[in-house]
Amino acid sequence: MVHTGYDPALVALSLAIAILASYTALDLGARVRTAPGRFRPAWLLGAAVAMGGGIWSMHFVGMLAFEMGMPAAYDLGITLLSLLIAVGVTGAALAWVGRRRAGRRDVLIAGPIMGIGVAAMHYTGMAAMRVPGNLAYSLPVVALSVAIAISAASVALWLTFRPTSVSQKLVAALVMGAAVAGMHYTGMAAATFTAEEAGAHAAHIAAAGADQKNIALSVTGATFVILFLAMLASAVDQQRIQGDLRASEERFRAAVQAVRGVLWTNDPEGRMTGEQPGWSALTGQSRSEYEGFGWAEAVHPDDREASVAAWNATVATRGTFLHEHRVRARDGLWRHFAIRAVPVLDAHGAIREWVGVHTDITEQREAEAELRESNEEIQRYAYIVSHDLRAPLVNVMGFTSELEAVREELRTVLRDHPQGARIDGDMAEALGFIQAAVAKMERLIAAILKLSREGRRRFAPEPVEMTGLLRGIADVQRHQAASRGATVTVADDLPVIVADRLAVEQIFGNLIDNALKYLDPDRPGRIEVTARPAPGDRIRFAVSDNGRGIPAQDHGRIFELFRRSGVQDRPGEGIGLAHVKALTRALGGRIEVASQVGVGTTFVVTLPREAATGGGTAEAAQPEPMILAAE
CATH class of the missing domain: 1.10.287 (Helix Hairpins)
Structure with missing residues (x-):
């Protein structure tokens, strides 16, 4: 039996290599998934060399630290094979968990594979040792070393693709390095050496010890150079990322300016803090004036209370803030602004800050006011x-x-x-x-x-059960439909909307009546009413028929007052669709037509699920300041 021991300096060196390799591998591995497609193989190779090569170097230096009182040599081919096993298995595991669609469960597959590969590397390296004696293993301790390798590999892969800060990454590298070293020295503890001859010459042992230290220093130097180059590549890539972020930020600021917007940020509680050059340039407020809720002093007194209440409510719900109010500009004039703000979350899902934009819509509101006044004049003129x-x-x-x-x-x-x-x-x-x-x-x-x-006339919004309302319209016109040999089908799943019931009845009554009027006498008439959701919490109702159809050149004209299309063999003055369009717009919706001669026509009426904001009358109603909408 050979009495063994370790060189403390080389043991410490092996542990330092394991920790540095772990940190480098964590940094490089985190870039594999986020890197552009053409750079992924390079980062994957770098991470594999850093982790696999670092583990191998730690193992080799740990082997050299092993003192057993007899000379040892290493088979070059088998030693290189152990290095290739470490890099290859590590690269395969990183590639598996680095896939775009990889999840946490993939670590349960890649971790054991990588752990077994690291153990194989260790025991292959042990097999490369040439000593004048016999080598035997304790199977329970070998099993323990393999279990440690699998656990360390699984934790390493999990940490590699988990967002972490520098401090968290450093702690993870310390834990990983200790685990890798623990696996190695547990594996060494499983080995028992027996000398064939009693002892060896002291001079020879001293010379071998000196050679071991030289080899250890050479391997360590090469390893540190590789790891240094890997970290240098990470630093260069980090500079590239920061450059991209700066360029993106500059583009964002330019885009905000292009839409006449003012960018601002608030803390997680919704208070304005820090330097806010955009807000200061807009309002003339100093930092001491706008900090906290001081910004509200620049908001119009009539809008101030609602703005603060709406902002606090959105901060509490962590939603998207949509609002509109008037702000006193630096020149003392009140201007209208539309606001949109979103929470920015950190890696743990907590709000880090709020980012918002005030967009100047003063000219838009003034144009709308002029248009309303013009429409009112036209209506008064038409009436007179x-x-x-x-x-x-x-x-x-x-x-x-x-x-x-x-x-x-x-x-x-x-x-x-x-x-x-x-x-x-x-x-x-x-x-x-x-x-x-x-x-x-x-x-x-x-x-x-x-x-x-x-x-x-003033609208009175109320919940309208559309299936029942439209079937009522169809029942009223059942005699006309029967005389034309037509059927009117209303879908069972039409939603409930909030709108003026009379206006809705007039819109769909006109459309169904028109569909019955202009059916094709050569085939049985079929009229269908369906609905489906539309963006912006709206509903798209479709009234489809298999009637005569409308020529393409008349699609826009049919909504004009006193304009009709096709053969005029049915009574009418050309006001029905103009009336429908006016009512639809007054309800905050829109109407479109798709038609083909000889095939049929579909009128699509898109209406809000809830009553249109500020819609008190059928005229282009003045939009009230939007109190709050949280998405």
Whole structure:
């Protein structure tokens, strides 16, 4: 039996190599998953060389630290094989867990493989040892060393792809380094050496010890050079990442400026802190004035309380802040701003800060106000003109009746006149033209007055169960549908929306009535009403038919007042779709058409699930400041 021991200096050196290799491998491995596709193989190779080569170097130096009182040599081929096993197995494990779709369970596969590979590296390296004696192993201790290797490898892989700070990474490297060294020295403890000859010459032993230290220093030097180059590559890559981040930040700031926005940040509790150059440039407030909730002093007094309450509510729910208020600019003028702010989370899901943007929408609001005023003037003008036109029209209708009476008298007077019949016929024709024109003008004036009144009527939003409402409309028109040989189908799963019930009935009543009017007589009519969700918490209702269809050039014209498409063989004045469009817009929605001649038509009405903001009347309502919307 050979009495063994360890060189403390080389043991300490092996432990230092294990810790440094672990730190480098953690740093490089973390870049494998986040690196661009073409750089992934390079980072994977670097991480494999750093971790596998570092473990091998630690193992080799630990072997050299082993003192057993007899000379030892190493088979070069088997020693290199142990190095290749360490790098290859480590690279394979890192590649497996570094896949884009890899999850935590993959560590349970790669960890044991890597651990067994590290153990294989260790015992292959032991097999490379050439000593004048016999080597035997304790199987329980070997099993313990393999278990330590698997555990250390699994923890290493889990930490490699887990976001960590520098301090956390350093602690992890210390733990990993100690575990790797523990595996090695446990494996060494499993070995028992027996000398073939009693002792050895002291001079030879001393020379061998000196050679071992030289080899250890050479391996250590090469290892530190490799690890240094790997860390240098990490540092260079980190500079590249920081450069990309700076460029991204500059682009973001430029984008904010391009949309006339002001960027600001708040702490996790929602208080404005630190330097806020954008906010200061906008409002003229100093840091001491805007810090905390001091920024609210720059908000219009009428909007201030609602803004603070809305902000506090969003901070509490950790949602996205959407708001609108007026802010006093540096020049003392009040300007309208739309605000959007989102929480920025750290690696553990806690809010690190809030980032928000104030976007100047003053010109937009002013343009909207001018448009509202213009629309109101047009509506008033239409009402006044239509009203004033009715007065002379009534006179025309009255005098037409008088002419009818005169015609009867003339017929009696001219009964025996040779031209009497012709004169009576001419008068009848003229009076017919006058009466037809008066009737048409009456209908047009009534349509204009109707649209004008609709523009001024107030809406009363309420929950509307759309399936029931539309089936009610279909029931009212069942006789018309039956006479046309058509069926009207309403889906069972139409949602409930909040809107003015009468307006919704008028919209879909017109669309279903139009679909019944313009069915193709050559095939059974089929009208279907369906719905599906749309972005922005809206619902897209579709009224589809298999009727005549509308030519493509008329798709835009059919929504214009008094404009109709196709053969005019059905009664109407061309106001129905114009009315539908006006009501849909007043409810905060939109209407679109898709049609093909000979195939059919689909009208799509998109309405908000909830009542449109600020929609008190059917006219383009003034949008009230948005109190709060959290996504």
